[in-house]
Amino acid sequence: MEITSARFKKVASQKLADPKVQAALANAKGRFVVARARAIKDLDNFEEIRQAAADVRDHCLANLDQYLEEWERKATAAGTIVHWVESAAEMTRVVLEIARSNEVRKVIKSKSMLGEETGMNEYLERGGIDVRETDLGEYIIQQANEHPSHIIAPATHKSKDDIADLFAQKHQRPRLDDITKLTHEAREILRPHFLDADMGITGANFLVAETGSTMIVTNEGNGRMTTTMPRVHVAISSIEKCIPTLEDVSLIMRLLARSATGQSISNYISMTTGPRRQGDSDGPEQFHVIIVDIGRTRVLGSDLRPALRCIRCGACMNHCPVYQNIGGHAYGWVYPGPIGSVLTPAYVGLEKALDLPNAATMCNQCGVACPVKIPLPDLMRKLREKQTQLKLSPASQRAGMGAWAWLASRPFLYGLATKVAVRLGKLAGGKESMLHRLPFAGREWTRGRDLPAPRGRTFREIYAARKKN
Amino acid sequence: MRVGLFVTCLADLMRPSIGLAALKLLEQTGCEVVVPSTQTCCGQPGYNAGERGAAQALARKLVAEFSDCDYVVVPSGSCSGMIKTHYAELLADIPDIKAKAEWLAARTWELTDFLVNVAGLDDIDARFDGTVTYHDSCAGLREMGVKSQPRELLSKVAGLTIREMEGAEQCCGFGGTFAVKYGDISARLADLKCEDVEKTSADALVLGDLGCMLNIEGKLRRRGNSHTKVLHVAEVLAGMTGDEIE
Structure with missing residues (x-):
C-alpha cells in the first residue's frame, strides 16, 4: 500500500474541518470506549489476565523460531502447504501463482490487514482475478475504492448516509436508509460470490503452534464461509502471530473481543487445521499458508519489540484522543492510531513517517487500554530519539532544546533571562493578562487559543526576596 | 522530615502563585521545607522531544540538587511523573547517577498525594x-x-x-x-x-x-x-x- 504518512498534518487538519467525518467519528468514539469499559468489568482479575497475556506474547516472541518450526511441523502433518516469504512482493506473487495454478477466476476475501500492507487485492486484480471483500466494512471500503481507517472497523469514518448513497450508486437499486436493510442488500449481493468463488483468502489472528492451525476471529460469518466454501484456501500471516498453545489462545481470547468491541467473545472463532480430510463435510481441497516477514524480524531484534505483542484489537486507537478526532486516514498507511505510529515507521522506515511518533500527547490513554500492555508512549519516544540521532527531527527543535538545556543548566543566567522574559510577557499580556498572538513556534498555539501571560515576576525572584526579609 | 519543593519551571515562569501556595501547604504540615535556589527544569521537554542528551543534563542537575531531601514534592503530576517513572530509564547509562536517580524517584511525590498519604494534612485553612x-x-x-x-x-x-x-x-x-x-x-x-x-x-x-x-x-x-x-x-x-x- 502507498504510504502517505508524510502528509499527516495536512490530512489531519482536513479531517478536523470535515463535518461528515467528525460526525462519524463522534459516533464511534463513545461506542467503543463505553463498550470496552463495561466488558472488562465482567472480569474480576482483568489486570492479572492482562499481565499474563503480555507475558505469553513476550514468551512467544522470545522463542519465535522454535514455535514457528513447531507450527510448521504440525501444519504440514495435517496436509497444509506452507510457504515462507520475506517481502510483500514475494507474498503477492506466491498468492497469484497459487491462483493461476488452480485456474482461479474469483477470490472471496475475509478481512486482512496484511492484505492491505502488501496491496494484494490490487495485485491480484491486475493479474486478472476478480477479488471480492466479504467483511461488511471491507466490502463498503472496496466499493468506495478507499482504504480502511480502523483495523477492526474499516469503514468507521463513513456515516450511514454515505453508505446508503454508495450502495444505491454501486448496486443500482433504490436508496435504502435503514442499517438492517443495507446489510441485507450487501448480503444478497455477496451471496452468489461466496457460491461461485474458486479461492478464499483470509488473514490469521493467530497461528497455534501445538496444533498447526490458523485462527481467525470474526463477527459476520463471512470468514467461516471463506475458509470452508471455495476449493482452495490461502491464509496469509506474519510471523509474530504465532502462539504456543490452545490454552494461551483461550487466555488471549478473554481480552481480544472485550478490548475491541466490548463483546465477551466474538461471534465466530474459526480454526483451520489442514485441508478437507476424508469424511469431512466441508473445507477446501487445498490449504496454503503463507508466512511472511516484511520487517518483523528487524523489529524483533530492536528495542521496539514490545510492539509485536499486538493482538490487533484496536483499543489503542479507540482510546487515543488524537485518533478520536482525526480518524485513521491521516496516519497514511495500514495501521492508524498509537500502534500505527510505532509500526508504520518501524516497517516502512522512520523517514517516511516523521510525524507519526510525534503526533501524540503522551497521555497514555492507549497504554492503559492495551490488553497486552504495550508501552506505546515509551516506544514513540524511542522513535523520537532515533529521529534526533539521525538528525531527522526539525533543526529548530534540536537547536531550541539544546539552548534550553544549556540555559537551564546555568541557574544564574537562567534567572536573569527569565526575569526579563516574564516582564516582557506581562507587558504583552496587557490588562486582561492574555496573549492572543505569539511569534515563531507560538503561532501554532495562538492560532486556536490564547495563552495566559506570565505574571511579571518569577517564583525564584519572589522567594529570594522573601528570604532576604 | 526534610521536604524539597520542586516548583517546576513552568510555575516559576508563568504562575509563581502555584509555588507559593505549595510552599504554604507544605509548611502547614510542619515539615522542614527547602527550596533549592538553583532549581530550573526537570528535563521533560527534551525527554519527550527525543533530545536525550538535553534531558540527561537537566535530570542530573535535579538529582544533585535534591539529594539531601527525604522527599521531593512537586505541584505537578507531569513533572513528578518525569522524576518518578522516567529518570531511572533516562539515566540508566550513567551507572553512579542511576542509583541516585532511583533513590530520588522513590521519594518523589505529587503535591496532593504527599499531603494526603505522607503528611496526613487534615485541616484545610481555606x-x-x-x-x-x-x-x-x-x-x-x-x-x-x-x-x-x-x-x-x-x-x-x-x-x-x-x-x-x-x-x-x-x-x-x-x-x-x-x-x-x-x-x-x-x-x-x-x-x-x-x-x-x-x-x-x-x-x-x-x-x-x-x-x-x-x-x-x-x-x-x-x-x-x-x-x-x-x-x-x-x-x-x-x-x-x-x-x-x-
Whole structure:
C-alpha cells in the first residue's frame, strides 16, 4: 500500500474541518470506549489476565523460531502447504501463482490487514482475478475504492448516509436508509460470490503452534464461509502471530473481543487445521499458508519489540484522543492510531513517517487500554530519539532544546533571562493578562487559543526576596 | 522530615502563585521545607522531544540538587511523573547517577498525594465560595495515581462544592511540544475539554498541572468565556485564589 504518512498534518487538519467525518467519528468514539469499559468489568482479575497475556506474547516472541518450526511441523502433518516469504512482493506473487495454478477466476476475501500492507487485492486484480471483500466494512471500503481507517472497523469514518448513497450508486437499486436493510442488500449481493468463488483468502489472528492451525476471529460469518466454501484456501500471516498453545489462545481470547468491541467473545472463532480430510463435510481441497516477514524480524531484534505483542484489537486507537478526532486516514498507511505510529515507521522506515511518533500527547490513554500492555508512549519516544540521532527531527527543535538545556543548566543566567522574559510577557499580556498572538513556534498555539501571560515576576525572584526579609 | 519543593519551571515562569501556595501547604504540615535556589527544569521537554542528551543534563542537575531531601514534592503530576517513572530509564547509562536517580524517584511525590498519604494534612485553612470541577491530568492520573487525593482535600475547603465533569480523565491536548507542533489537533482537544467544563456550569476549573491550565484557560478565553476561573489545586487549598498574593 502507498504510504502517505508524510502528509499527516495536512490530512489531519482536513479531517478536523470535515463535518461528515467528525460526525462519524463522534459516533464511534463513545461506542467503543463505553463498550470496552463495561466488558472488562465482567472480569474480576482483568489486570492479572492482562499481565499474563503480555507475558505469553513476550514468551512467544522470545522463542519465535522454535514455535514457528513447531507450527510448521504440525501444519504440514495435517496436509497444509506452507510457504515462507520475506517481502510483500514475494507474498503477492506466491498468492497469484497459487491462483493461476488452480485456474482461479474469483477470490472471496475475509478481512486482512496484511492484505492491505502488501496491496494484494490490487495485485491480484491486475493479474486478472476478480477479488471480492466479504467483511461488511471491507466490502463498503472496496466499493468506495478507499482504504480502511480502523483495523477492526474499516469503514468507521463513513456515516450511514454515505453508505446508503454508495450502495444505491454501486448496486443500482433504490436508496435504502435503514442499517438492517443495507446489510441485507450487501448480503444478497455477496451471496452468489461466496457460491461461485474458486479461492478464499483470509488473514490469521493467530497461528497455534501445538496444533498447526490458523485462527481467525470474526463477527459476520463471512470468514467461516471463506475458509470452508471455495476449493482452495490461502491464509496469509506474519510471523509474530504465532502462539504456543490452545490454552494461551483461550487466555488471549478473554481480552481480544472485550478490548475491541466490548463483546465477551466474538461471534465466530474459526480454526483451520489442514485441508478437507476424508469424511469431512466441508473445507477446501487445498490449504496454503503463507508466512511472511516484511520487517518483523528487524523489529524483533530492536528495542521496539514490545510492539509485536499486538493482538490487533484496536483499543489503542479507540482510546487515543488524537485518533478520536482525526480518524485513521491521516496516519497514511495500514495501521492508524498509537500502534500505527510505532509500526508504520518501524516497517516502512522512520523517514517516511516523521510525524507519526510525534503526533501524540503522551497521555497514555492507549497504554492503559492495551490488553497486552504495550508501552506505546515509551516506544514513540524511542522513535523520537532515533529521529534526533539521525538528525531527522526539525533543526529548530534540536537547536531550541539544546539552548534550553544549556540555559537551564546555568541557574544564574537562567534567572536573569527569565526575569526579563516574564516582564516582557506581562507587558504583552496587557490588562486582561492574555496573549492572543505569539511569534515563531507560538503561532501554532495562538492560532486556536490564547495563552495566559506570565505574571511579571518569577517564583525564584519572589522567594529570594522573601528570604532576604 | 526534610521536604524539597520542586516548583517546576513552568510555575516559576508563568504562575509563581502555584509555588507559593505549595510552599504554604507544605509548611502547614510542619515539615522542614527547602527550596533549592538553583532549581530550573526537570528535563521533560527534551525527554519527550527525543533530545536525550538535553534531558540527561537537566535530570542530573535535579538529582544533585535534591539529594539531601527525604522527599521531593512537586505541584505537578507531569513533572513528578518525569522524576518518578522516567529518570531511572533516562539515566540508566550513567551507572553512579542511576542509583541516585532511583533513590530520588522513590521519594518523589505529587503535591496532593504527599499531603494526603505522607503528611496526613487534615485541616484545610481555606475558603472558596462556589462550585468547582476537577480535570485529571494525564501524567498525574496514569503515572502518579492521583485521582482521589485532590478531591479529598478540596472537599475540606469551606464553601466549596465539587461537580464532576464528563470525561474528566480525557487528555486536554496540551502534550508539551505537541501543542506547538500540532496546533490544530491540540486546540480541538482543548475545545472538547472546555465543552465538558462548561456543561458543569462550575465557577472554577481546578487541576494539578500548569500545562493543562494554560491550554484550557487559553481556550476558554478564546471561546469568549471570561467567567470560568482556572485554578491550580494548590492555590485553592492554600486560599490563594485571588491576585493579591503577587
